[in-house]
Amino acid sequence: xxxxxxxxxxxxxxxxxxxxxxxxxxxxxxxxxxxxxxxxxxxxxxxxxxxxxxxxxxxxxxxxxxxxxxxxxxxxxxxxxxxxxxxxxxxxxxxxxxxxxxxxxxxxxxxxxxxxxxxxxxxxxxxxxxxxxxxxxxxxxxxxxxxxxxxxxxxxxxxxxxxxxxxxxxxxxxxxxxxxxx
Numbered sequence: 001x002x003x004x005x006x007x008x009x010x011x012x013x014x015x016x017x018x019x020x021x022x023x024x025x026x027x028x029x030x031x032x033x034x035x036x037x038x039x040x041x042x043x044x045x046x047x048x049x050x051x052x053x054x055x056x057x058x059x060x061x062x063x064x065x066x067x068x069x070x071x072x073x074x075x076x077x078x079x080x081x082x083x084x085x086x087x088x089x090x091x092x093x094x095x096x097x098x099x100x101x102x103x104x105x106x107x108x109x110x111x112x113x114x115x116x117x118x119x120x121x122x123x124x125x126x127x128x129x130x131x132x133x134x135x136x137x138x139x140x141x142x143x144x145x146x147x148x149x150x151x152x153x154x155x156x157x158x159x160x161x162x163x164x165x166x167x168x169x170x171x172x173x174x175x176x177x178x179x180x181x182x
Contacts, residue, residue, distance in 0.1 A: 030063065034071070036078055045078045048090055052077070053104045061104055 030049070036042040049063035056067035062074050073094065080090040094102055106112040148156065 030074060031071070034074055034078065036082065041078070041081050044087055045074070045081055048077050048081075048087055049074055051091065051104055052094060053102050055098065055102065 030046070036045060046063060050061045052062045052073060054060045054062050054065035054067055054070040054073075056069050057065045060070075062070040062077075076094070077090055080093055085093065091103070100106040100109075100112045101115065106115050108116050
């Protein structure tokens with residue numbers, strides 16, 4: 001009974017830890033020395049940083065990434081905001097330098113069509129390949145299994161013909177010993 005309580009207690013602690021972690025938001029990677037003294041500008045900088053992709057981590061925003069390039073981009077965003085740029089001007093400046101890929105949600109335009117259509121195109125190609133492969137297997141049928149060699153047929157017949165419990169193995173004090181010739 002004590003062991004069950006110990007396991008139940010450990011499980012409860014793990015579940016409580018997971019529950020606590022699920023209620024916390026991303027801490028972000030913004031270091032104290034990066035923060036602006038003006039709370040309004042800092043809020044704008046954080047909003048912009050959450051929309052820009054870390055080019056090192058690729059699926060993280062620069063607000064969440066600890067990469068050196070992400071830190072440089074966060075500082076650049078704050079520098080541009082301090083200089084008086086609007087949010088759109090800051091994003092346009094960074095897109096001009098790094099391309100539309102730097103945006104976590106790039107706008108749908110001719111130059112970003114591949115970013116938007118690429119995953120769906122790959123999925124469609126994968127489905128087509130699976131369908132064609134399945135059709136080819138149905139059309140040609142499964143390959144015939146290789147038959148047994150003459151030696152394998154003889155060994156199989158000897159095993160089947162042996163009295164029950166005798167398959168060419170002899171019991172010894174150390175366990176079964178194979179007397180069959182291979």
